[in-house]
Ligand SMILES: [Zn+2]
Ligand SMILES: [Zn+2]
């Protein structure tokens with residue numbers, strides 16, 4: 196596991212560590228409780244390890260939203276929008292994005308994401324999200340209490356079902372060769388976990404010519420450097 200990033204709370208603009216952000220958000224959401232609530236959403240935190248470190252994202256999720264909505268928000272924030280398969284593992288069941296509700300039997304452990312979030316998750320439960328079964332990206336989600344969703348967090352009311360409250364910022368990356376500011380990641384060096392690091396700047400990209408992977412742009416996503424991901 197790499198570095199746990201810091202990031203700002205969208206409500207107050209203050210930056211918190213990945214350790215402190217959860218308790219801050221509970222306080223800050225309670226402090227903003229009477230500012231034009233659009234709905235009461237469950238606070239859901241997600242964490243995922245990538246080459247760059249440990250990424251995190253907190254959302255308010257309307258209980259009437261579907262798992263498809265949650266999947267769509269995770270894709271839009273962190274993942275490419277091309278149709279890789281994904282799944283939520285919640286208790287003993289798996290909810291797939293590739294199934295419609297009428298394609299599964301009522302007692303099947305495999306379900307469709309066409310399922311209300313509020314019918315399958317509760318405060319103080321945790322669950323998993325899997326994206327791109329080939330690369331087996333795993334995301335750990337924790338459900339906290341419901342909080343009023345302040346209208347100040349929502350630009351477009353039609354997208355209020357799942358709202359980002361806080362997200363990590365990625366730290367500056369240093370070129371493994373010249374220690375200048377890097378803009379690229381070498382997936383081969385990252386996979387081998389080479390001691391000098393796996394970032395490169397444009398001028399030093401030739402240093403990675405012999406390595407068995409194409410250099411990719413640095414992006415604020417646990418998918419950085421994975422499977423040709425470009426953000
Ligand atoms: Zn705050
Ligand atoms: Zn360099």
Ligand SMILES: [Zn+2]
Nearest residue numbers: 381384403406
């Ligand atoms: Zn390399």
